[in-house]
Amino acid sequence: xxxxxxxxxxxxxxxxxxxxxxxxxxxxxxxxxxxxxxxxxxxxxxxxxxxxxxxxxxxxxxxxxxxxxxxxxxxxxxxxxxxxxxxxxxxxxxxxxxxxxxxxxxxxxxxxxxxxxxxxxxxxxxxxxxxxxxxxxxxxxxxxxxxxxxxxxxxxxxxxxxxxxxxxxxxxxxxxxxxxxxxxxxxxxxxxxxxxxxxxxxxxxxxxxxxxxxxxxxxxxxxxxxxxxxxxxxxxxxxxxxxxxxxxxxxxxxxxxxxxxxxxxxxxxxxxxxxxxxxxxxxxxxxxxxxxxxxxxxxxxxxxxxxxxxxxxxxxxxxxxxxxxxxxxxxxxxxxxxxxxxxxxxxxxxxxxxxxxxxxxxxxxxxxxxxxxxxxxxxxxxxxxxxxxxxxxxxxxxxxxxxxxxxxxxxxxxxxxxxxxxxxxxxxxxxxxxxxxxxxxxxxxxxxxxxxxxxxxxxxxxxxxxxxxxxxxxxxxxxxxxxxxxxxxxxxxxxxxxxxxxxxxxxxxxxxxxxxxxxxxxxxxxxxxxxxxxxxxxxxxxxxxxxxxxxx
Numbered sequence: 001x002x003x004x005x006x007x008x009x010x011x012x013x014x015x016x017x018x019x020x021x022x023x024x025x026x027x028x029x030x031x032x033x034x035x036x037x038x039x040x041x042x043x044x045x046x047x048x049x050x051x052x053x054x055x056x057x058x059x060x061x062x063x064x065x066x067x068x069x070x071x072x073x074x075x076x077x078x079x080x081x082x083x084x085x086x087x088x089x090x091x092x093x094x095x096x097x098x099x100x101x102x103x104x105x106x107x108x109x110x111x112x113x114x115x116x117x118x119x120x121x122x123x124x125x126x127x128x129x130x131x132x133x134x135x136x137x138x139x140x141x142x143x144x145x146x147x148x149x150x151x152x153x154x155x156x157x158x159x160x161x162x163x164x165x166x167x168x169x170x171x172x173x174x175x176x177x178x179x180x181x182x183x184x185x186x187x188x189x190x191x192x193x194x195x196x197x198x199x200x201x202x203x204x205x206x207x208x209x210x211x212x213x214x215x216x217x218x219x220x221x222x223x224x225x226x227x228x229x230x231x232x233x234x235x236x237x238x239x240x241x242x243x244x245x246x247x248x249x250x251x252x253x254x255x256x257x258x259x260x261x262x263x264x265x266x267x268x269x270x271x272x273x274x275x276x277x278x279x280x281x282x283x284x285x286x287x288x289x290x291x292x293x294x295x296x297x298x299x300x301x302x303x304x305x306x307x308x309x310x311x312x313x314x315x316x317x318x319x320x321x322x323x324x325x326x327x328x329x330x331x332x333x334x335x336x337x338x339x340x341x342x343x344x345x346x347x348x349x350x351x352x353x354x355x356x357x358x359x360x361x362x363x364x365x366x367x368x369x370x371x372x373x374x375x376x377x378x379x380x381x382x383x384x385x386x387x388x389x390x391x392x393x394x395x396x397x398x399x400x401x402x403x404x405x406x407x408x409x410x411x412x413x414x415x416x417x418x419x420x421x422x423x424x425x426x427x428x429x430x431x432x433x434x435x436x437x438x439x440x441x442x443x444x445x446x447x448x449x450x451x452x453x454x455x456x457x458x459x460x461x462x463x464x465x466x467x468x469x470x471x472x473x474x475x476x477x478x479x480x481x482x483x484x485x486x487x488x489x490x491x492x493x494x495x496x497x498x499x500x501x502x503x504x505x506x507x508x509x510x511x512x513x514x515x516x517x518x519x520x521x522x523x524x525x526x527x528x529x530x531x532x533x534x535x536x537x538x539x540x541x542x543x544x545x546x547x548x549x550x551x552x
Contacts, residue, residue, distance in 0.1 A: 212256025
């Protein structure tokens with residue numbers, strides 16, 4: 001893109017007077033030094049013949065702004081409260097300096113709106129060092145069908161990670177995806193990506209989606225690294241009823257990432273129009289083909305699936321390793337609260353942890369899952385501890401959804417110090433009678449308000465004692481572990497309908513839960529220092545995600 005490097009005003013005026021010619025582009029004064037960037041303004045009251053360098057001399061259209069080549073340190077400001085039709089793009093020869101990013105934001109009162117017509121709102125190709133702040137981006141029907149709201153794409157050779165992508169205070173709706181990060185070649189992609197205080201809603205395929213190359217377990221390549229999502233809202237991303245060969249309708253889906261964190265974010269009412277014929281469905285917040293991902297302090301609720309699968313709150317899907325789901329609340333989802341799964345018969349899904357989470361009344365549509373479900377071709381070295389799951393039979397399509405479901409494919413799975421509560425459904429359902437070599441359950445509380453049972457392979461056990469004796473679970477070298485005591489949860493009778501409802505999942509009874517639980521530190525497991533609510537853990541922590549209320 002052409003950028004005028006005009007001579008000083010007096011000389012320019014003399015040359016114009018002598019030749020009778022005009023400058024081919026609006027006048028742009030030279031930089032005072034190599035570190036100073038320009039600030040440009042766009043306003044519906046402006047004029048594209050202006051130089052754009054002050055609010056009083058603003059350009060009028062995004063078409064004009066998009067013709068400029070933005071260099072490190074430049075800033076493009078759109079008038080707040082105004083609607084700017086068009087699109088913006090940055091190419092490989094623009095931006096590119098993490099220390100002096102190009103910034104696109106609003107000025108004046110309120111957010112500016114970029115209204116795209118059949119295009120992306122903002123596209124960034126083979127460059128980074130870019131910040132997008134305090135903007136609303138809205139698509140039309142064609143954008144909803146085909147285009148992302150904000151897209152960062154790289155296909156550079158050499159496994160390069162382009163650093164510094166920041167999105168803050170953006171609101172993106174009516175696009176195919178709200179935000180996409182795409183790496184199209186090997187390990188090439190983006191690094192040091194921060195998204196905060198933003199909303200992605202009313203899009204078709206997903207609120208946020210990151211993708212990369214096809215995963216190879218023998219030589220894993222991750223397109224993106226050091227990704228942080230904080231206080232992000234992803235909701236009402238509906239899914240595509242016509243697409244059955246892949247999942248659509250997720251809130252936040254992180255693929256091909258290394259060292260990522262999603263925190264203090266929410267995902268809700270996603271997937272409501274996803275295909276009824278799809279063999280894989282959406283989730284609220286999930287990761288795949290990823291390593292070292294932390295999903296913590298989030299809420300995911302009322303997510304849906306048009307088909308017979310998925311639609312859950314949180315998930316670690318294919319090829320995820322060394323990742324943690326902790327301190328989250330899931331409730332009222334079509335699918336499971338927490339899904340641990342891989343269909344790939346390799347060793348890539350391993351060393352993951354699910355701890356200090358709450359699940360209430362999940363698997364409302366898909367009882368084959370339950371509150372927490374773990375299975376797949378090969379899932380190894382999985383730790384599930386200090387979670388609380390409550391399943392209410394009256395609020396679902398089937399009364400058979402268990403609190404915990406296990407299926408074939410697990411090896412070296414350890415499930416300890418959890419609370420599992422049902423209303424007549426199995427507290428645990430496993431289609432395989434695992435030995436303790438593959439799956440160990442210890443220190444858990446299994447409570448049912450009606451008809452206690454555990455399904456373990458082909459057997460149904462009516463009491464904890466018979467399951468312990470014949471199934472070989474809930475025991476250690478010192479003797480029996482676990483309990484079937486009532487944890488005295490308010491949420492057993494009162495539904496959780498918002499994040500404040502998590503308080504109803506604090507146990508009102510403590511003695512049995514403390515006596516039943518194991519000291520994980522003695523087993524080489526560091527459970528951290530606090531429970532779901534940030535309360536300090538005692539050396540002998542009780543079972544469940546929240547420590548019991550002190551009895552008066």
